[in-house]
Amino acid sequence: MINRLRLENFKAFRELKLPLGALTLLTGVNAAGKSTTIQALALLRQAHDAGVLDADGGFLLNGDLVELGVGRDVLHEDYSDGRGKRAVPIGIGLTIDDHDVAWRVGYDPSRDREADLLRFGDYPLPDPGDYEPLPGLFGLGFQFLKADRIVPAVHYPKSYEAAVRKGFLGARGEHTVNFLRTHRDDEVRASTVRHPDAKSDGLLDQTESWLQVVCPGVNLAAEDLRGTDLVQLSFGFGGTAGIHSSNFRYRPTNVGFGLTYSLPIIVACLSAGEGALVLLENPEAHLHPRGQTMMARLACLAASAGAQVIIESHSDHVLNGVRLAVKEGVLTPDRVALHYFDRNDGKIDITSPQVGHDGMLSEWPLGFFDEWDRALDRLLD
Known part of the structure; x- marks a missing residue:
């Protein structure tokens, strides 16, 4: 299982270290980096499928899974220059069962602005044996469903x-x-x-x-x-x-x-076996509240069966479906990761409430699915 995702100078993040669980729920305001985290994993899969996840290849920015544009579209606007070198490092790293692997490309602003294959260059690459055991990300157990589905x-x-x-x-x-x-x-x-x-x-x-x-x-x-x-x-x-x-x-x-x-x-959830990786963007789209809660429960059931499921959602019904699944024993709290992405003064802040055995959250950040209460307060005022 992927325990942590690390990003360096990649799109919304200069640096990110994000814990992942068997079931991970990404929530928050628009344009705050939720999709970036899922796209990073899909980008690795895309490079793998294209046969360029090796010393002669790099990050293939446009393909069947993601279309990220060209080099200048991927580089974080406030990038770290990598010790003053001409080539700026852009990296994606994973922690797999406490073992770290990482892929880094060297982005040269004078050369790679319009490139859609960012090459690894002289950066060391992980041995394929270090990451091939991930049947979800690099094997037959991978599913990625975008928000704009059929x-x-x-x-x-x-x-x-x-x-x-x-x-x-x-x-x-x-x-x-x-x-x-x-x-x-x-x-x-x-x-x-x-x-x-x-x-x-x-x-x-x-x-x-x-x-x-x-x-x-x-x-x-x-x-x-x-x-x-x-x-x-x-x-x-x-x-x-x-x-x-x-x-x-x-x-x-x-x-x-x-x-x-x-x-x-x-x-996707019914066919996900042990070790599978399922990435879901906005599973609540076009569904009434009961259907949204059901989608969250089914995703939790798939995670309890051994798959790893990462969900991006704006639905409080999806959140409550996850909380109910924990309370009812479908998943233990330690197997669930919740992350709330927010923007403050141009900076992305991530808050990670913990789910208790009773389904209650350790904290409720400002803006975290609180619009119902805010609207109700105004109605009762």
Whole structure:
């Protein structure tokens, strides 16, 4: 498991040392660095997948996972110059079970302003054996779902490479329907994440049962459009799930955003095995409060089964879902990390409240999900 993330001169941070848990919740004001922390991990994965995480490579800034622009977009505005050297160090480091590894590039402002591959140069690199044991970040257990996920559509791509060989849902969840079609009968191995009301332990039935928390009575079907490189998703209300469901089917475009938007998150959590790494941006989008709380609980259940889950969220319902999961024994407090990002006078401050066994927080920083109380005070004034 990744115990700590370290950043140097990277985007929002001149220096960052951020503890991570089995379940990490990143919250706070906009443009305060929450996405930067997730992007740093995705950037390492992107460089690894491209085969450039070695002495001849570097940080590949633009790819399928993240599009960070060019060198000048990544360098922190108030950077540390690395002992006066011409090349400014930009680094990403991890602590893995108390063992430190780090990757650093040398950014030359006169040469690398427009470069989208920042090279490692003369900086020492970790031995691959030091980080390859991370099946989540560098193996088949990686999922990263951006805030701008797939929208309701008539068809979705059918990629054997992504959905079958790599088991990847896509950064926007675009391969989720094909993954679900291919693995519909696969057993959800972790008993902790299985929905008790599902008809079976198969992935499709389990996905449907969790989706019914968002929309009671819904069922879904994922079909192959033969002779094409496309698959089709449809929803029904009542009846049974499956490839051939007899009840009237609805296109995703006719049932709203919430079901389609939440589908990749549910599938990611159900399919996350031990050692997996799941990065989720705004899992609450387009969901009513009960659905938001459910997403947090499912993420906690995945973490309790051995995955590592990192969530960026602006929802107090997601926060409360995590707190309830701790109170109900899904996760122990020491396996949860909460971080609140704020900006004060141009500087980013991070406060990390602790969750007690009763779900209560050790502190409640100013601005930390307090808008309800502030609005209520004004209404009662």
